[in-house]
Amino acid sequence: MTLTLIPDYDLSKHTWLGVGGKADLFAEVDNEENLISFLKNSQCPITVLGAGSNVLIRDGGISGVVLKLGADFQKIEITGDKVIAGAGAKLMEIAQKTAKSGLAGFEFMEGIPGTLGGGLASNAGAFGSCLSDLLQEVFFTDFRGNTKTISDFSDWGYRYSPYAHKGIFLGGVLQAKRFASSDEISALMQKYHEKRAASQPQGVRTAGSTFKNPKEGSAGFLLEKSGLKGYKKGNAEMSTKHANFLVNHGATATELEDFVNEVRSIVAEKQGVKLEWEVQCLGRKR
Ligand SMILES: Cc1cc2nc3c(=O)[nH]c(=O)nc-3n(C[C@H](O)[C@H](O)[C@H](O)COP(=O)(O)OP(=O)(O)OC[C@H]3O[C@@H](n4cnc5c(N)ncnc54)[C@H](O)[C@@H]3O)c2cc1C
Numbered sequence: 001m002t003l004t005l006i007p008d009y010d011l012s013k014h015t016w017l018g019v020g021g022k023a024d025l026f027a028e029v030d031n032e033e034n035l036i037s038f039l040k041n042s043q044c045p046i047t048v049l050g051a052g053s054n055v056l057i058r059d060g061g062i063s064g065v066v067l068k069l070g071a072d073f074q075k076i077e078i079t080g081d082k083v084i085a086g087a088g089a090k091l092m093e094i095a096q097k098t099a100k101s102g103l104a105g106f107e108f109m110e111g112i113p114g115t116l117g118g119g120l121a122s123n124a125g126a127f128g129s130c131l132s133d134l135l136q137e138v139f140f141t142d143f144r145g146n147t148k149t150i151s152d153f154s155d156w157g158y159r160y161s162p163y164a165h166k167g168i169f170l171g172g173v174l175q176a177k178r179f180a181s182s183d184e185i186s187a188l189m190q191k192y193h194e195k196r197a198a199s200q201p202q203g204v205r206t207a208g209s210t211f212k213n214p215k216e217g218s219a220g221f222l223l224e225k226s227g228l229k230g231y232k233k234g235n236a237e238m239s240t241k242h243a244n245f246l247v248n249h250g251a252t253a254t255e256l257e258d259f260v261n262e263v264r265s266i267v268a269e270k271q272g273v274k275l276e277w278e279v280q281c282l283g284r285k286r
Contacts, residue, residue: 003027019253020057023066031072039145050118060284087117105177132156142167205248211275220244
């Protein structure tokens with residue numbers, strides 16, 4: 001099986017920050033069989049993109065092949081208290097479907113605009129919950145097409161998955177915490193929605209939290225304490241509403257990355273804390 005590979009494909013339209021150069025080659029792959037067969041026959045470096053809500057793709061673009069997971073990977077099935085979802089399924093859609101079926105535990109996914117695959121790469125979470133709390137099995141392949149089923153999540157942690165950058169998540173089985181009424185679940189989701197609307201910038205180009213929270217406390221608080229809430233340089237800004245949200249008003253990827261690194265240095269200097277990027281910087285500098 002050969003995929004239709006598109007050369008020099010503009011990646012900026014696939015990212016929330018709206019920046020990034022071109023993929024040498026790009027393909028959307030519609031099912032697992034085609035993906036595995038492609039990986040087994042390819043020698044190229046592979047990068048996979050989900051919804052592009054946690055990446056800063058550099059201006060020099062990405063070497064090799066960039067893959068997006070297509071139709072078959074977007075399926076979500078509910079059986080009893082379990083959800084079987086493809087890695088291309090949107091987390092918000094999983095939250096909505098499980099709410100309708102009376103499955104509790106998925107409410108935190110409301111408001112996370114990524115896919116299950118992207119979420120598994122960072123063990124996405126919010127409001128004290130994260131994906132690994134719910135995982136029963138995860139289907140994974142390395143970049144050469146060797147598949148495995150992961151069922152031990154004891155070494156997953158806060159925004160950490162041991163499999164990130166080592167291959168491609170294909171999908172997973174998630175188990176509900178309990179059954180509850182759809183009204184109860186929807187009420188919690190609404191509460192989370194309101195909390196986000198009150199504390200995070202809306203309708204802007206951002207990639208969510210820029211830095212992980214360090215052991216010293218909240219990254220947003222440390223940024224604020226360093227006088228960086230609303231700090232702006234050119235077209236890059238740390239949001240006036242939430243200091244840990246980078247907002248792009250029209251900067252290039254290089255300008256955004258340099259800006260975030262400068263902010264990081266200021267926090268290190270003023271608070272003695274080295275913040276770690278949560279946003280994934282991918283690709284080549286120009
Ligand atoms: C407004 C806003 C709010 C946000 N709120 C939260 C939040 O509350 N909590 C939170 O955790 N995150 C949050 N995020 C960040 C982001 O939505 C999550 O990290 C999300 O899970 C990323 O998924 P994605 O599909 O967009 O991944 P992408 O951004 O496309 O990719 C992220 C990384 O995952 C890798 N990846 C993508 N798909 C796969 C796959 N199938 N297999 C292997 N690797 C893969 C990519 O190569 C890349 O390294 C927020 C972002 C925004 C813009």
